[in-house]
Amino acid sequence: MGDRVAALGLDVGRKRVGVAGCDGTGLIATGITTIARTSFASRYRMRVVAIVEEREITLLVVGLPYSMSGNLGSQAKEVQKFTKRVATALNLPVEYVDERLTSVEAEMQLKAQKRFSTYNKGMIDKQAAKIILQQWLDERRQRNSRINKLNEE
Template identity: 25%
Template sequence: MEKNCNNITLLAFDYGTKNIGVAVGQSIIRIAHTLKVIKNKKSGIINWIILNNLINEWNPKKIIVGLPLQMDGSQQYITVLTKKFAYYIKKKFNINVELHDERLSTVEAKYILFKYGGWKKLKKKNINSLSASIILQSWFEKNK
């Protein structure tokens, strides 16, 4: 994390082949907020136009991408796809991208949504965007 007093905006992504959850936060207040879910055009085909608009709107200085690992820390197929997603963001937008362990973020998001809204809140868009927020909040905690 930047150790100076500059406030920077960060975006966080919870990548999935169908949906990408998005959250935003500022380094000075260190609180993540859910934004939205980007629906991919087809399974695994990213909607770069929406992503481009989002990046232009928020102008982040850093992007955090949740890294899906197995509970034992090993990689899975979605881990490889997520790394490619992070690589393309860095190359396309020339923004610093950091991968951050996202283990159990979806479980935590489902728990929170169910606790405060019951079954009707357990929709993919709610889960994905809250997962992105949990990933970013976890990144803030780790990078004090």
């Protein structure tokens, strides 16, 4: 588990994309920014490329909005389509995380921190990206721990 973790978490919405990164140890996710989702070839792409290069990202972790019944709806398919274009352009692999209710959780966390404003949707998106990436990091750590225990037996 001593490998450096260089993952970028994305909360892809219709208007904005929340972006989160993690420390190199893979323990803590932090919100980085929110990017307005304009045309793909515009500033959005340049900002993502700059973040990927600066942080030496090797993997995209994207929240996939399953329906409450667990099916992939139209929004999830749109996220997959968008993500495929971004991943191809950046030449990076993608892992998806079930993001059901992350925006609700993000609002609750921000309210608890007294940092919530209904006018700052970007802050919610950035917090949701942080939750998505933290969930992936926690699952990765648990999976690695189980593998290590099996190897020791």
